[in-house]
Amino acid sequence: MRRKVLSTSLMILLLGTTILGCSSGDSKTGEAEKETPSGSTEATTYPIQTDKTLTYWGEINGNLIGVKNSHSEIPFFQKWQEKTGVPLKFTAPPTGQVRESFNVMLASGDLPDMLEYNFIGDFPGGPEKAINDGYILKLNDLIDQYAPNLKKYLQDNPDIDKMVKTDSGSYYVFPFVRGDEYLRVFQGPIIRQDWLDELGLPVPETIDEWTTTLRAFKEKKGAAAPFSVVSKPRFFNDSGNGAFLGAFGVNRGFYQEDGQVKFGPAEEGFKEYLTLFQEWYKEGLIDKNISTADTKSVDGNLASGATGASVGNAGGGIGKWQPLVEANDPDAVLVAAPYPVLNKGDIPKFGQLNQGYASEGTVAITTAAKDPELAVRMLDYGYSEEGHMFFNFGEEGVSYNMEGDYPKFTDLLLKNPDKLAPAQAISLYARSSYNGPFVQDKRYAEQFFALQTQRDAIDVWKNTQAAKYNLPSITPTPEESSEYATIMNDINTLVDEMTIKIILGNEPVDQFESYVAKMKSLHLDRAIEIQTAALERYNNR
DSSP, X not given: OXXXXXXHHHHHHHTTOOOOXXXXXXXXXXXXXXXXXXXXXXXXXXXXXXXXXXXXXXXXXXXXXXXXXXXXXXXXXXXXXXXXXXXXXXXXXXXXXXXXXXXXXXXXXXXXSEEEOOTTTSSTTHHHHHHHTTSBOOOHHHHHHHOHHHXXXXXXXXXXXXXXXXXXXXXXXXXXXXXXXXXXXOEEEEEEXXXXXXXXXXXXXXXHHHHHHHHHHHHHHOOSSSBOOOOSSSTTGGGTTSTTGGGGTOOXXXXXXXXXEEEGGGSHHHHXXXXXXXXXXXXXXXXXXXXGOOHHHHHHHHHHTSOOEEEXXXXXXIIHHXXXXXXXXXXXXXXXXXXXXXXXXXXXXOOOOOOSEEEEEXXXXXXXXXXXXXXXXXXXXXXXXXXXXXXXXXXXXXXXXXXXXXXXXXXXXXSOTTOOOHHHHHHHHOSTTSOOSSEXXXXXXXXXXXXXXXXXXXHHHTOSSXXXXXXXXXXXXXXXXHHXXXXXXXXXHHHHXXXXXXXXXXXXXXXXXXXXXXXXXXXXXXXXXXXXXXXXXXXXX
């Protein structure tokens, strides 16, 4: 029965559809519920005394590619087993093939006890469907009985609690939570401060100031690609959060305004954005290879001085690029610029702002788990006081020392003797530099951002109205998700095509209206209707 269920669902996944099988949903939900145990509510004493080994499927963090080959070689995962007392057998998908490997695993019917996966972003139909299809357990009763640490955290933080369950109230994973506002903003425009100083220009705030600045970079600094940004996997990828688009009151996705859900690329502001960037491209102010620019080419442009401005992260942007530009020019300094606006003094409407609950790095317990209670007790460790310190800072005396009440990373992490970058070294001993089943601590970032310019960047980028306009983590119902995925696949393809053609000057801006008409013919109104219903359900949680 289960093999039949899994095979059917895989076909649905591979087709990119999320149709809920009417004949199987109820019975499979029942199967999951049957595995829900009853028992005590006593807190777990670690390490747990057990002779069972649990299986765990999850990707090795990208920071450790080339450093370690498997989870079993990574000190964090070795120590995690020791501290919880639960032996784990890990399986990791090949780098960059998480979705494909996940689908193959589901097709095989051979599920591990625990799955680390993004069930909102990468599982068509979302977590409710994953439960209904019989892949993962609904965790409500298990958390109630065996996860006192997570339960208390959710009770104390109702805003997070609202995010980590489905519209119907099902808990489905042990969540990754950004435990401080400071951790939710980490990306924005970045610019060469030393060039600005030399040219007598301020850090640009308005679109007009950006135009002046990029012209000066081109004409007086000889920048061949004054502005460049990664366009993988989508064109102007890192502008999707609202960098530059936000000045015109839109972003590249759905947002809410005056009680309505809107789609940025169909709004008039998007046409204004396309007009600006077409002019900039024609004038040579942006990378002539912008449509194909990837991480490597943007790194190269910044390092060589061909580019003086981009959009990136505090860690993976300023932190990575500062040594590169310094190698070519010892006086080079990269700083954050605010999200652009049209009028001086305006607060940007959009900017990068992640939710407190991040769907990446979350861990579900499968219906195949041989001992769900043991898995829950083990995962609950990450939300305990001791587990919080371990997940964020590693092992005291090895990766951090307490200075007063402040956990200070040791030189093993920040000045690694094997020449590992801090992001790599932290990933060996803790999980704070990426994600996982725990609550992230602000004090990690205060040390990870070693440069003052990185720390300053957060304050510069956080000054937006994104919290007001961004949609929360809403999801279509399993019944709606197939239709929604099909519509948006076609519309996003059209948006990317329109954006590239108009900015590169292959089509006039006047074609914008015809593109919007095409979006409507592809059922944009129905997609907005689905998003509106999902937002309403979220608000009613």
